[in-house]
Amino acid sequence: MTNENKKFVVSPENPNGILVDMTAEEIAQRKKDLDAMPSELDRALNSLRDSRNNLLAKTDWTAYSDVTMSNAMKTYRQQLRDATEGLDTVEKVQAYEFPEEVSN
Amino acid sequence: MAIDKIQAESMNLADTYAFTGTVSGTPQDMVQVASASGGGTGTQAFNGCFTSTYRNYLIMASISLDSTAVCYIRLQNSSNQEIATNYFNAGAFSFVASDGNSGFNGGSWSANQINVGTNILANNPHASFQVFVFNPTDANMKTVVHTAYYAQDDDAKIKSVRMSSIYDTNSNDTGIRFVPQSGNIKTTSTFKIYGLK
Numbered sequence A: 001m002t003n004e005n006k007k008f009v010v011s012p013e014n015p016n017g018i019l020v021d022m023t024a025e026e027i028a029q030r031k032k033d034l035d036a037m038p039s040e041l042d043r044a045l046n047s048l049r050d051s052r053n054n055l056l057a058k059t060d061w062t063a064y065s066d067v068t069m070s071n072a073m074k075t076y077r078q079q080l081r082d083a084t085e086g087l088d089t090v091e092k093v094q095a096y097e098f099p100e101e102v103s104n
Numbered sequence B: 001m002a003i004d005k006i007q008a009e010s011m012n013l014a015d016t017y018a019f020t021g022t023v024s025g026t027p028q029d030m031v032q033v034a035s036a037s038g039g040g041t042g043t044q045a046f047n048g049c050f051t052s053t054y055r056n057y058l059i060m061a062s063i064s065l066d067s068t069a070v071c072y073i074r075l076q077n078s079s080n081q082e083i084a085t086n087y088f089n090a091g092a093f094s095f096v097a098s099d100g101n102s103g104f105n106g107g108s109w110s111a112n113q114i115n116v117g118t119n120i121l122a123n124n125p126h127a128s129f130q131v132f133v134f135n136p137t138d139a140n141m142k143t144v145v146h147t148a149y150y151a152q153d154d155d156a157k158i159k160s161v162r163m164s165s166i167y168d169t170n171s172n173d174t175g176i177r178f179v180p181q182s183g184n185i186k187t188t189s190t191f192k193i194y195g196l197k
Helices: A025-037 A038-059 A071-081 A090-095 B003-008
Strands: A007-011 A018-021 B030-037 B044-047 B056-063 B071-077 B085-097 B100-111 B125-132 B142-152 B156-170 B172-179 B191-197
Touching: A007 B030, A038 A071, A038 A090, A038 B085, B044 B191, B056 B172, B071 B125, B071 B142, B100 B172, B156 B172
Parallel strands: A007 B044
Antiparallel strands: A007 A018, B030 B191, B044 B172, B056 B125, B056 B191, B071 B172, B085 B100, B085 B156, B125 B142, B142 B156
């Protein structure tokens, strides 16, 4: 990544852009940005949570006050909420399979 | 120039003329003020693209990265320094994937950038940014930015974000930059900035 500490600057003086070295402040900010980047594991877990939340949302109606939630649904939703437990490597996240969907 | 003058001087319309006069008339309401391809670097900066000539601006950016990462947007002050503090973001996010659709509201308080919060998958279809910038050069007002964003994320998810952001300081912000959290903006990327009356 040889150009990561350079910036491409477009300006009225250089409308086609020129390659410029970043300032010390910009390099420091760049390092902060990189340090704040989520790890591959965090990214995998976040993606899993997106999918899990999607599955939970599909069954939210079963929690309405005028609906009696079945025990199978209670178990299913709890399994979804617990989906990320023990997933401490990317490989485990990728191998995880959601429980089979329950109709209610 | 009057048509009879053109005819009298036998102006050759296929020729090239050095124009030294003054263009008069009503200016266009929407004018391109900057255009560039990606520079292959970790920052793509547009210095001095915002002036008092236009009140608001539209940026159309099609961005590809060589690394899977979020691409931040940061304003620049009148010294062309990036502003990396005091942004408030609020947005709605949705995605579609093989396992279904989903969406939620999100944002960040006092963040270091305008952040759509989802990765651009490296070397894949370009992310598209449609960015409206309001009142950037009015030092008596805060700059507001509306962003519509679309990209393919990791895990083959197609993500769409619509968000509003404010830089919470009254200031004269004369430029803007696109900053991937890691990696470089590829040269296939394109940027166009239009001034809006």
